[in-house]
Amino acid sequence: xxxxxxxxxxxxxxxxxxxxxxxxxxxxxxxxxxxxxxxxxxxxxxxxxxxxxxxxxxxxxxxxxxxxxxxxxxxxxxxxxxxxxxxxxxxxxxxxxxxxxxxxxxxxxxxxxxxxxxxxxxxxxxxxxxxxxxxxxxxxxxxxxxxxxxxxxxxxxxxxxxxxxxxxxxxxxxxxxxxxxxxxxxxxxxxxxxxxxxxxxxxxxxxxxxxxxxxxxxxxxxxxxxxxxxxxxxxxxxxxxxxxxxxxxxx
Amino acid sequence: xxxxxxxxxxxxxxxxxxxxxxxxxxxxxxxxxxxxxxxxxxxxxxxxxxxxxxxxxxxxxxxxxxxxxxxxxxxxxxxxxxxxxxxxxxxxxxxxxxxxxxxxxxxxxxxxxxxxxxxxxxxxxxxxxxxxxxxxxxxxxxxxxxxxxxxxxxxxxxxxxxxxxxxxxxxxxxxxxxxxxxxxxxxxxxxxxxxxxxxxxxxxx
Amino acid sequence: xxxxxxxxxxxxxxxxxxxxxxxxxxxxxxxxxxxxxxxxxxxxxxxxxxxxxxxxxxxxxxxxxxxxxxxxxxxxxxxxxxxxxxxxxxxxxxxxxxxxxxxxxxxxxxxxxxxxxxxxxxxxxxxxxxxxxxxxxxxxxxxxxxxxxxxxxxxxxxxxxxxxxxxxxxxxxxxxxxxxxxxxxxxxxxxxxxxxxxxxxxxxxxxxxxxxxxxxxxxxxxxxxxxxxxxxxxxxxxxxxxxxxxxxxxxxxxxxxxxxxxxxxxxxxxxxxxxxxxxxxxxxxxxxxxxxxxxxxxxxxxxxxxxxxxxxxxxxxxxxxxxxxxxx
Numbered sequence: 139x140x141x142x143x144x145x146x147x148x149x150x151x152x153x154x155x156x157x158x159x160x161x162x163x164x165x166x167x168x169x170x171x172x173x174x175x176x177x178x179x180x181x182x183x184x185x186x187x188x189x190x191x192x193x194x195x196x197x198x199x200x201x202x203x204x205x206x207x208x209x210x211x212x213x214x215x216x217x218x219x220x221x222x223x224x225x226x227x228x229x230x231x232x233x234x235x236x237x238x239x240x241x242x243x244x245x246x247x248x249x250x251x252x253x254x255x256x257x258x259x260x261x262x263x264x265x266x267x268x269x270x271x272x273x274x275x276x277x278x279x280x281x282x283x284x285x286x287x288x289x290x291x292x293x294x295x296x297x298x299x300x301x302x303x304x305x306x307x308x309x310x311x312x313x314x315x316x317x318x319x320x321x322x323x324x325x326x327x328x329x330x331x332x333x334x335x336x337x338x339x340x341x342x343x344x345x346x347x348x349x350x351x352x353x354x355x356x357x358x359x360x361x362x363x364x365x366x367x368x369x370x371x372x373x374x375x376x377x378x379x380x381x382x383x384x385x386x387x388x389x
Numbered sequence: 390x391x392x393x394x395x396x397x398x399x400x401x402x403x404x405x406x407x408x409x410x411x412x413x414x415x416x417x418x419x420x421x422x423x424x425x426x427x428x429x430x431x432x433x434x435x436x437x438x439x440x441x442x443x444x445x446x447x448x449x450x451x452x453x454x455x456x457x458x459x460x461x462x463x464x465x466x467x468x469x470x471x472x473x474x475x476x477x478x479x480x481x482x483x484x485x486x487x488x489x490x491x492x493x494x495x496x497x498x499x500x501x502x503x504x505x506x507x508x509x510x511x512x513x514x515x516x517x518x519x520x521x522x523x524x525x526x527x528x529x530x531x532x533x534x535x536x537x538x539x540x541x542x543x544x545x546x547x548x549x550x551x552x553x554x555x556x557x558x559x560x561x562x563x564x565x566x567x568x569x570x571x572x573x574x575x576x577x578x579x580x581x582x583x584x585x586x587x588x589x590x591x592x593x594x
Numbered sequence: 595x596x597x598x599x600x601x602x603x604x605x606x607x608x609x610x611x612x613x614x615x616x617x618x619x620x621x622x623x624x625x626x627x628x629x630x631x632x633x634x635x636x637x638x639x640x641x642x643x644x645x646x647x648x649x650x651x652x653x654x655x656x657x658x659x660x661x662x663x664x665x666x667x668x669x670x671x672x673x674x675x676x677x678x679x680x681x682x683x684x685x686x687x688x689x690x691x692x693x694x695x696x697x698x699x700x701x702x703x704x705x706x707x708x709x710x711x712x713x714x715x716x717x718x719x720x721x722x723x724x725x726x727x728x729x730x731x732x733x734x735x736x737x738x739x740x741x742x743x744x745x746x747x748x749x750x751x752x753x754x755x756x757x758x759x760x761x762x763x764x765x766x767x768x769x770x771x772x773x774x775x776x777x778x779x780x781x782x783x784x785x786x787x788x789x790x791x792x793x794x795x796x797x798x799x800x801x802x803x804x805x806x807x808x809x810x811x812x813x814x815x816x817x818x819x820x821x822x823x824x825x826x827x828x829x830x831x832x833x834x835x836x837x838x839x840x841x842x843x844x845x846x847x848x849x850x851x852x853x854x855x856x857x858x859x860x861x862x863x864x865x866x867x868x869x870x871x872x873x874x875x876x877x878x879x880x881x882x883x884x885x886x887x888x889x890x891x892x893x894x895x896x897x898x899x900x901x902x903x904x905x906x907x908x909x910x911x912x913x914x915x916x917x918x919x920x921x922x
Contacts, residue, residue, distance in 0.1 A: 160668065163667050163668065163676075163680050164397045164400075164667075164668060166660070166664055166667060166680060166683050166684055166687070167657075167660035167661060167664045167683055167686070167687055167899075168397070168401065168664075168895070168899045168902075169687075169899070169903065170899070170902065170903025170904075170906035170907060171418075171440065171903065171906065171907060171910075172440075172657075172687055172690060172691040172694070173439050173440060173441065173450035173453075173454055173691060174450065174906075175684075175687045176450070176453050176454050176457075176684055176687050176688050176691065177449060177450055177452070177453040177454075179453075179680060179681075179683070179684035179687070180453045180457055180684065182680060183567075183570075183677055183680050183681060183684070186673070186676060186677055186680070187567065187569075187677060190673050190677075204673055205672045205673055208673065209671075209672065225400060226400075228902070229902065229903065229906055264562070264563060265563070266559065267559030267560050267561070267562040267563060268560070268563055270557070270559055270560050271449075271452065271560040274449060274560075275449050278445050278446055278449050282442060282443075282446060282909065282910055283906070283909050286908075286909030286910065287905070287908055287909045289905050289908070289909070290905060290906070290908075290909035293905065376396055376668050376669055377668060377669065378669075379669045380666075380669050380670065380671040380729045381671040381672060383729075383789065384787055384789055384790070386787075387786050387787045387789070387790055388782055388786055389671035389672055389675055389729075389779075389782055389783075389786075389790075393665075393891055394665050394725050394726060394727060395661070395664060395665035396668060396669075397664070397665075397667075397668060398665075398891070398895060401895070401898060402898070403891075403894045403895065403898050404894065404897055404898045404901055405894075416705045416904070416907050416908075416911075417703050417704070417705040417917050418907065418910060418911070418915075418917070419915045419916065419917050419918070420695075420698075420917070420918065420920045422920070422921060422922075435922060437692060437695055437760075437761075437922075438695050438698075438920045438921075439691075440704065441910075442910035442911070442912060442915075443912070446910070454688055454691060457688075458767075458768070469918045469920055469921060470916065470918050472921060474634075474921065476634075477632065477634055477635070507629050507630040507631075507632055507756060508629075508630035508756050508759060508760070510760065510922065511922070543921075569674060569677040569678050569681065570677075570678065570681035570682075570685075570771055571771055572770040572771045572773070572774040572775075574674075574678075574774075574775075575771070575774035575775050575777070575778040576774075576778075577774075577777055577778045577781040577782075580781050580782070580785055581781060581785075581849065581850070583785070584781075584784070584785040584850070584851075585849070588851060
């Protein structure tokens with residue numbers, strides 16, 4: 139078992155979840171409908187909670203404590219994709235990001251059910267339940283807004299067009315890709331992407347939205363190797379503002 | 390508007406207070422009644438309402454509004470307009486007094502809910518086959534084992550209810566682990582004791 | 595969660611003389627027996643009106659209350675605090691939903707209530723018109739403002755209107771987490787580094803006056819109040835709730851060796867009542883009528899959120915759907 143390859147995989151999963159969970163928590167109290175505010179907040183907690191579980195796994199593999207690796211790394215040390223760093227924008231953007239990312243995450247967990255690395259497999263199985271709800275929620279909203287008014291269809295289409303290059307950035311292959319596949323730790327980003335394309339296609343086909351031509355979208359790569367958007371460092375600075383008052387204090 | 394202390398608000402593009410528009414009445418969404426089954430051994434109980442566009446959206450909302458704590462094994466949502474209600478009785482009378490009994494014949498499946506006391510909530514007590522809501526109550530009188538006076542009853546056609554499936558139960562699987570939102574995770578008395586002891590030492594020096 | 599039990603303005607005294615006296619008598623007897631009034635029951639107009647106003651303003655307080663605490667969600671220190679604060683503020687939105695739903699059973703639509711909030715026609719608990727300057731302010735709110743709300747909520751859960759009581763029971767259960775979490779945070783600040791203690795003390799100094807305003811001015815027993823108490827719409831007087839809160843929490847603040855910026859504050863050993871400097875009720879009036887540090891921002895945020903979400907709600911409307919008053 140190649141520890142470096144494994145940690146690379148778990149870091150990117152944990153970082154994606156933490157940053158997206160953090161972004162989605164920005165909607166708490168500000169959502170379009172009370173019930174939706176509540177639902178979105180729960181899913182944000184799920185994401186942050188999942189990231190904590192993965193950081194704990196990293197800690198067992200020799201990395202630092204979850205609080206210190208999450209709150210004290212510099213942007214260059216993060217492995218999240220650009221997609222999750224982007225500001226929350228209009229609700230159409232956040233919902234579309236939720237649909238595209240969570241569909242991928244559910245598929246990722248499903249693939250990891252077959253992982254040769256037991257702790258990872260167990261976490262994936264555990265979180266599939268939460269994913270079931272996340273995709274249920276996302277699909278329901280896609281159907282509602284993707285077939286709603288002219289305005290909702292237009293906003294969601296714009297969001298889809300804007301999101302797609304970033305969503306494709308989820309599947310940036312790691313330098314350890316072949317290792318992970320041959321060790322049967324993970325089936326790989328390309329395999330994941332194929333499943334994802336089929337699923338989003340099938341859902342979008344039921345709406346009045348049109349899937350952009352993926353061949354003409356330039357995937358937003360770089361995040362997995364520490365090259366991030368201008369948004370990540372300010373996000374991290376904000377996230378760690380209080381702990382940085384005194385990094386050794388017990389809050 | 391001056392800068393907010395909340396960085397999220399500074400990114401939120403606040404409107405000026407002059408851009409006031411009254412909420413159009415169109416904004417009002419219909420309501421769906423929510424029933425929760427806390428565990429396999431208990432029946433479904435009414436918990437409250439959500440506003441939603443349809444039953445599926447209502448389910449998605451209800452799951453987080455009414456089952457994000459404790460445990461849950463099943464969730465139902467039904468449009469408020471699909472609930473047939475009896476009047477509420479007085480003086481310990483039952484809604485079943487004064488209505489005829491009827492045999493179970495052909496028809497559709499109806500679920501019966503009883504309220505036994507003011508202040509409590511309706512619980513599902515059984516299922517009957519009948520040709521209408523009204524008849525379903527009559528069949529219930531005949532078929533169900535009703536021992537206490539029923540203050541108020543609801544009858545809902547089963548096909549009007551959006552029900553969670555067996556395979557949906559996993560969505561609640563990790564609930565018990567989320568102790569970060571339970572009082573039990575926040576015991577502070579040890580820290581207070583330790584602090585008091587240390588302060589005690591200082592005061593004696 | 596927050597407030598509840600206060601009406602924030604006096605409703606024009608209305609009589610019940612136009613009501614069916616036979617029905618009124620049965621209604622009052624039911625309340626005296628300790629039975630709950632449910633949505634389908636006969637009730638006097640004044641009862642319905644008072645309750646709608648009280649529950650609605652309680653709901654508004656929850657929705658607005660989410661904002662000062664929400665200030666610190668993205669900056670909460672560490673996973674535990676981050677997750678907890680997300681859950682706590684979410685609960686507040688959840689409480690608003692429960693309370694609006696309870697008020698809806700009395701015949702006012704939720705959208706009308708929200709419109710009244712964002713237009714400024716309806717009020718909310720004054721304590722949220724103040725800013726949460728630091729993380730320590732967030733800790734103060736989570737512990738001591740919540741504690742105040744709990745005193746009100748526990749009292750009102752013994753009230754006469756079924757849907758409101760049921761909403762309050764649910765709320766009280768979630769509040770126990772809020773209270774313990776808040777106390778946990780304050781304990782860590784007070785027993786932590788010198789900087790943390792300093793921050794916490796500064797927060798207490800800032801929030802003490804708004805907190806003393808929280809329970810409202812001394813209510814003189816008027817015929818109006820007497821009716822509300824007889825109908826179990828108002829359960830405890832403002833002074834009673836304030837005394838309860840002081841009695842439970844001042845000793846807990848002092849045991850952490852934090853000070854309270856009121857030199858007069860003490861418990862009189864003979865009467866068992868807490869003695870304190872009378873709060874500035876002119877300031878209270880000023881702030882609740884719009885002239886507080888955060889009133890404009892709170893309203894602007896709610897309005898913006900509603901505006902931004904308008905297209906979403908519109909897209910969910912179905913042409914044939916009919917809104918009915920909820921059942922329970």
